[in-house]
Amino acid sequence: MDSHSTDWRAAALSGPRPGPAWFERQWVMPALLLAVGYYLAARLGFAFTLQPHPISTLWPPNALLLAALLLAPARAWWWLLAAALPAHLLAELQSGVPSAMVLAWFASNCSEALIGAALVRAFVPGRLRLDSFRNAGVFLLCGALAAPLLSSFLDAALVKLIGWGHGEYLELVRMRVFANVLAELTVAPLILTWAAFGLAGLRRAPPRRYLEAVALFAGLLAASLVAFDLPLVDANTAPALFYAPLPFLLWAAVRLGAVGTASALALVVVVTIWGAVNGLGPFSGGTPQETARDMQLFLTAVAVPMLLLAVVLEERGRATRDAREQRLQLTHLSRVAMLGELSGGIAHELNQPLTAILSNAQAAQRFLASPEVDREELAEILRDIIAADQRAGEVIRRLRALFVRGETQFQPLDANELVREALGIVHGDLITRAVEVVPQLAAGLPALAGDRVELQQVMLNLILNACEAMSGAEPGSRSLTVRSRTAEGGVQVSFIDRGPGFPAGQHEKLFEPFYTTKPQGLGLGLSISRSIVLAHGGRLWGSATPGRGASFHIYLPARGAA
Amino acid sequence: MRGKGRFEVQACVSVVDDDALVLRSLGRLLRSAGFTVNTYPSPQAFLAQGAGDTPGCVVLDLSMPGLSGLDLQKALASSPDPRPVVFISARGDVPSSVAAMKAGAVDFLTKPFDQEQLLAAVHAAIERDRSARIAREERSSIGERVATLTPREREVLSRVVDGRLNKQIAAELGTAEKTVKVHRARMMRKMGVDSLAGLVRAWTVIRQTGAQLP
Numbered sequence: 063m064d065s066h067s068t069d070w071r072a073a074a075l076s077g078p079r080p081g082p083a084w085f086e087r088q089w090v091m092p093a094l095l096l097a098v099g100y101y102l103a104a105r106l107g108f109a110f111t112l113q114p115h116p117i118s119t120l121w122p123p124n125a126l127l128l129a130a131l132l133l134a135p136a137r138a139w140w141w142l143l144a145a146a147l148p149a150h151l152l153a154e155l156q157s158g159v160p161s162a163m164v165l166a167w168f169a170s171n172c173s174e175a176l177i178g179a180a181l182v183r184a185f186v187p188g189r190l191r192l193d194s195f196r197n198a199g200v201f202l203l204c205g206a207l208a209a210p211l212l213s214s215f216l217d218a219a220l221v222k223l224i225g226w227g228h229g230e231y232l233e234l235v236r237m238r239v240f241a242n243v244l245a246e247l248t249v250a251p252l253i254l255t256w257a258a259f260g261l262a263g264l265r266r267a268p269p270r271r272y273l274e275a276v277a278l279f280a281g282l283l284a285a286s287l288v289a290f291d292l293p294l295v296d297a298n299t300a301p302a303l304f305y306a307p308l309p310f311l312l313w314a315a316v317r318l319g320a321v322g323t324a325s326a327l328a329l330v331v332v333v334t335i336w337g338a339v340n341g342l343g344p345f346s347g348g349t350p351q352e353t354a355r356d357m358q359l360f361l362t363a364v365a366v367p368m369l370l371l372a373v374v375l376e377e378r379g380r381a382t383r384d385a386r387e388q389r390l391q392l393t394h395l396s397r398v399a400m401l402g403e404l405s406g407g408i409a410h411e412l413n414q415p416l417t418a419i420l421s422n423a424q425a426a427q428r429f430l431a432s433p434e435v436d437r438e439e440l441a442e443i444l445r446d447i448i449a450a451d452q453r454a455g456e457v458i459r460r461l462r463a464l465f466v467r468g469e470t471q472f473q474p475l476d477a478n479e480l481v482r483e484a485l486g487i488v489h490g491d492l493i494t495r496a497v498e499v500v501p502q503l504a505a506g507l508p509a510l511a512g513d514r515v516e517l518q519q520v521m522l523n524l525i526l527n528a529c530e531a532m533s534g535a536e537p538g539s540r541s542l543t544v545r546s547r548t549a550e551g552g553v554q555v556s557f558i559d560r561g562p563g564f565p566a567g568q569h570e571k572l573f574e575p576f577y578t579t580k581p582q583g584l585g586l587g588l589s590i591s592r593s594i595v596l597a598h599g600g601r602l603w604g605s606a607t608p609g610r611g612a613s614f615h616i617y618l619p620a621r622g623a624a
Numbered sequence: 625m626r627g628k629g630r631f632e633v634q635a636c637v638s639v640v641d642d643d644a645l646v647l648r649s650l651g652r653l654l655r656s657a658g659f660t661v662n663t664y665p666s667p668q669a670f671l672a673q674g675a676g677d678t679p680g681c682v683v684l685d686l687s688m689p690g691l692s693g694l695d696l697q698k699a700l701a702s703s704p705d706p707r708p709v710v711f712i713s714a715r716g717d718v719p720s721s722v723a724a725m726k727a728g729a730v731d732f733l734t735k736p737f738d739q740e741q742l743l744a745a746v747h748a749a750i751e752r753d754r755s756a757r758i759a760r761e762e763r764s765s766i767g768e769r770v771a772t773l774t775p776r777e778r779e780v781l782s783r784v785v786d787g788r789l790n791k792q793i794a795a796e797l798g799t800a801e802k803t804v805k806v807h808r809a810r811m812m813r814k815m816g817v818d819s820l821a822g823l824v825r826a827w828t829v830i831r832q833t834g835a836q837l838p
Contacts, residue, residue, distance in 0.1 A: 418649040
């Protein structure tokens with residue numbers, strides 16, 4: 063089935079090609095595949111027929127047709143239905159059904175697919191993806207319930223009209239509905255989810271995920287076989303065993319998403335029906351009608367909540383991922399904005415070694431032009447050039463680490479080293495802004511766990527804020543104390559400036575997004591800094607003595623405690 | 625580039641920069657151009673050690689931790705040995721360069737600069753130092769000579785440079801014209817000048833130093 067679905071994807075993605083208006087070559091291959099699939103599905107449907115009087119338990123061709131329509135644009139629908147006709151005739155005429163009945167069934171099959179596809183499309187335009195609760199709900203109500211229900215009246219009426227069927231009209235309707243609903247629940251989600259997942263999804267999955275899927279499906283197969291196929295237990299304990307596949311289905315819903323759940327459900331359905339068809343398992347023993355009905359009701363009752371659960375979990379997981387992605391983007395953006403503020407200091411930090419390199423090289427040229435060359439002096443010059451070059455490289459390396467947008471990576475960190483690195487990055491700014499740093503770094507601090515770049519971003523933000531706050535002060539009085547100490551089993555790093563501080567009662571407002579006191583500020587620095595520290599299990603807060611300076615403190619838990 | 629004149633040999637360039645690599649490289653470059661070089665890792669070190677007796681200039685980094693280049697320039701200007709300053713800065717911001725030039729800097733170079741720029745600025749600074757020293761020496765020697773004059777000779781001096789005739793001076797001082805002639809001749813000899821033009825020039829120098837005469 064999955065190979066179909068990927069071809070569908072390819073067909074849907076490729077653009078229209080030249081040819082007569084009514085003829086679209088891009089649908090030839092999908093239509094052929096649909097025909098083959100339809101034929102095989104019909105054979106499978108025949109195989110899943112209870113004897114002696116043929117009662118179909120699962121009729122997959124309709125569901126296959128519906129899934130095909132849901133994946134294709136409406137203008138291709140007639141192509142697809144036309145392609146299914148030869149397959150339908152080929153499959154049905156082998157079974158000795160009258161020609162009129164064969165054609166009538168094709169009409170009712172097509173009507174089911176068309177009703178379902180049109181209803182679903184009315185609510186969800188475009189290719190249907192079972193990736194949200196709404197889409198899944200629309201599919202279940204329109205595709206899996208309304209379409210089989212409405213078409214079954216037509217189907218049963220045609221059967222009565224042609225005189226092929228036995229039994230009451232409503233009983234015929236009920237049997238058709240149950241068989242078709244189960245097929246829609248089993249086959250259509252399988253195709254729709256695999257069409258969305260595709261080969262790309264398989265390639266993306268890590269090897270761990272493959273192992274997990276193998277374990278899950280092996281366990282599910284074993285549990286389903288025990289529960290529904292093996293005559294191991296007597297009929298009285300059998301209902302308890304109905305729940306045996308449930309843990310595996312839940313596992314699939316939680317870990318493997320909609321595509322894994324749809325696949326797992328298909329496995330359970332096939333195993334269960336196979337058991338019933340062969341007279342095994344808890345559903346055999348009654349009349350064929352009872353067997354089919356009980357089994358279909360049971361499987362439907364399992365499939366609906368499992369599918370919805372898987373879709374909801376996947377949707378929620380995606381929302382969480384989106385939120386994290388947005389946080390990462392915002393963090394990165396504010397970091398880049400901060401680097402813009404640093405640019406003057408960065409120029410300073412690069413110009414120093416560049417000056418040293420140029421002057422050394424030009425001095426060397428002059429020494430070489432003199433009659434006596436001091437080799438010792440030249441060696442020293444080269445040593446200094448190398449040192450200056452390495453220093454410039456280090457400046458660039460540190461900056462690049464801040465520019466790169468990456469996933470949050472937790473690693474063991476030393477708080478003092480972080481402080482020193484941050485001070486190294488702003489070294490040029492501190493000098494040009496005439497800010498004197500007083501480091502008071504305690505020894506023997508516990509190790510931290512965190513993202514180096516993000517925590518550096520927090521420290522840089524606090525240092526730059528402090529510099530900014532003191533820009534109005536006398537150059538001699540611009541002093542920033544950076545203090546680290548062990549606190550509450552973690553580390554507290556404080557940044558204490560001698561600026562004007564901030565008014566009492568403002569200390570929480572500072573952390574609100576878009577609150578800023580700087581003319582060019584975005585007002586995101588402290589807000590993002592706090593979210594970074596919170597994500598590390600720590601706290602970030604500020605305190606101030608108005609007129610005498612502000613202090614900002616980061617508390618981060620020790621490595622094991624986070 | 626100018627050739628090595630007599631001043632390069634005698635001139636000493638003091639380089640003040642907190643960055644050890646930059647400091648060493650500038651020292652080498654200036655030495656390679658024939659200067660005597662003293663290097664100082666901080667303004668404080670410069671103030672503590674002094675620039676030495678050899679005339680010359682100071683190459684001064686603008687932004688250093690603690691005392692800044694502008695602070696040192698101020699301290700230097702009011703010292704007895706006010707050497708000209710060439711500023712260098714890794715961050716050429718306009719306000720501090722304006723402040724530096726207003727305070728009398730010879731040049732303001734933005735790092736990284738070419739040797740031509742630095743050497744040209746240093747030459748200009750040394751030239752300025754040389755002429756300033758000559759002017760200072762002249763002033764002090766004239767001042768010394770003025771100090772040897774008697775009060776009466778000073779009175780005569782101020783009136784001679786005002787353009788008075790001996791007869792007018794004698795009338796003002798209430799003495800004989802002959803006596804004024806004697807005072808005037810002695811005053812001219814003590815001042816080391818042999819013409820009225822030379823006396824007026826010396827007088828101008830004295831006026832510049834703000835010396836007071838009766």
